[in-house]
Amino acid sequence: MADTEVAPATAVRLSGKAPHNRRRAWIVTALLVAFMMINFADKSIVGLAADPIREDLGLSATQFGTANSAFFLLFSIFGAVGGLLADRVRPRWLLLGMVLFWSVSQAPLALGAGVAMLFTSRIMLGAAEGPAFPIAQQTALSWFPNSRRNLPSALITAGTTFGVVVAAPGLTWVITEHGWRSAFGVVAVAGVLWALVWAFVGKEGQYAVATGPDPAADTAAKAASEPAPSNVGYRRILGTRSWIGVTAAFFATYWMVALTVAWLPSYLHDGLGYSRTASANLVALLWAANAVALLGQAGLTGWLLRRGVSSRWARARVGGITLLLSAAGCLALTAGQGGPLTVLLLIAGFGICGVMATIAVTTVAEIAPAERRGGALGIMQGVVTTAGLIAPILVGRLVDTQGAAGYQHAVLISAAVLLLGGTAAVTLVDPARDQQRLAQ
Template sequence: MLVAFMMVNFADKAILGLAADPIMKDFGLSATQYGAANSAFFLLFSIFGAVGGILADRVPPRWVLLGMILLWSVSQAPMALGAGVAMLFASRILLGAAEGPAFPIAQQTTLSWFPDHRRNLPSALITVGTTLGIVIAAPVLTWVVQQYGWRSAFGVVAVAGLLWAAVWAFVGKEGHHAVAADAIGTAAKPGPGTVGYRRILATRSWIGVTAAYASTYWMLALGLVWLPSYLHNGLGYSTTTSANLVAVIWAVNAVALLGQAGLTGWLLRRGVGSRWARARVGGITLLLAAVGCLALSGGQHGPVTVLLLVLGFGICGVMTSIAVTTVAELAPAERRGGSLGLMNAVATVAGLVGPILIGRLVDTQGLAGYRNAVVLSGVLLLLGGLATVTLVDPDRDRRRLAA
């Protein structure tokens, strides 16, 4: 159910990217204005991500998840029913606020069932839900847009959210920490010796994985908002081929996530420290993705370009799962939701800045704007990879927090 939850979450996010051209045409929006509409999604996303993560340390996440997805569906309805450009901005702001805590709370709920050395696969599966949402949404919603118009796509994701909520209301359960708190009718309360959030956020590991996650989230925003347009307008692929390539790239991301989970779990079970098993695996992956983006600056389409697209966009998502499991390893259980939410809040600022900045590049530089956006993305991935390799050592920082 939580994997399906994240699938709906990312199908919601993907609509504006998949329907970019018809929406811009119908509303007469420039690329900068359209980028602003996408950035509006992140206006409250980061703030509510932090608030929701802290709330999930005190309120059973089961009900928070249910309330969030009902708000998602409500926020999509106006666009499905014929609302104009002002409501486009308003609905994206509401959707962003409701979806802000989704990923950290889904991860917190999942990880509460598993000891640290078993968390890589369940964390990866939740993250795979984000990629499966795009893999399924890209061809399906593109077909819906072509056959029934872009407004119908908003209706489809709204109904999907309501269906999920109806099932979750009956089958949703808490992890063992939340069940224990709920059984006595009170939220878990920190004890007198609890480590404060400030100390957790000051660790080199939290700073390093947050920086790396921010570079990954920049790529996520670029992939959701501008990748279909880049493939179509920047590289010359047809709309259908662009949608299929988007699905392929996100499918590769899913495979990479599962491969990372298997490799990291194997290393941890053999006694390898998480500095290598998590941080170095994630950092090297980001560095390879950076090479792929920087090599894409030629701007020509063909087999080599497809391979570079897969390398640049298709593997960097493994850092999402690594960042989550690293913070979960580092933070005490009673501070885990807040630590994850605060990491998510900081990293997702990239989603606020990225779409509008890339839209500005496209407006002012034309096709060269797409190429420069990809080069900029490569530089950010390079910095994120270096931060992970040099700063992150969860074992070291966990010992310091416990001292």
């Protein structure tokens, strides 16, 4: 199968509706970018307010790390369950329900709840946000053919970075001027406002598989997309070397995401000696670098695919080499370099490894039949986000037992994780090979 085909769905182009569909596709994509921005602003609050929260609630570093890991207690499970559900229920309604639920989960902390509610709220937030990334990606990809999916997928992924770029200085100001509880109120209100817009504008595109009755969309969906029948089960998809390889690589990326959200501000302040203001600005810079890397990867990958380069090279090896460069950056950070070089190494170690998230999603979408895509993406999400359960607790334990030196050992462990993930992407992933095997 050619790299530019959609598997297994085919779409009948309706010339009169094509411009309208293109506009709607980008409107929906923009809303989903905003969705992911709010999603990661929610996640980033605890890291940005780490010291005030620990002081106010009397938490040790290990307890604080456990609170961050509590977010991932149900996050991974619900990520997999939500992905499977998205193959049966229209994603537009799942996204609406998720954002309303996670907004409600923030309210108790904004209103003065204590330690017990901090843990409960993070668990509830994790359950609500677990399926967010795969379902947002599935919804965006339903508007585009395979050869055009890199940019929208990268934008959805970049939404996570845009969220922190905006949140780091903005929420830091709110925390400083109005207290850390006010920040939870801000993101809760933002989620409710997004839900109001999505309820009227959000829907799936012409490359989606119909999953339930929608009187307003059924006729257009049937005319625009006729998915080919498939008997490929989830077990066969999950057993491919490509799925295993991109999942391992995405795990490494998520390990770094979890550390960045939970511990990066503290690492910059306590481990590297930056002021709190400089730490917040560096956090924003690193997420901005990640956004640039994501969009650059999307442009490069799309350019290579349109020129006939295989997805093995255009996606997997571009992502795998990036992870190997990130591993080298983390390893160099542990040598204790200072000055401008440290900023460059932080960008290499923390600021470019996010490209694998987009590559993993588009690779799985390439090999999985449309009616199995949500489940394949959701199960991948469930596996990779276990990194978020492990990493924050591990770093908290290292900091409690070793002090500032614990951060250096955490970065060294991260270098090893990135090395393994990059190697898996480079050596295992070959979508064309696995497409052929699944078709047999």
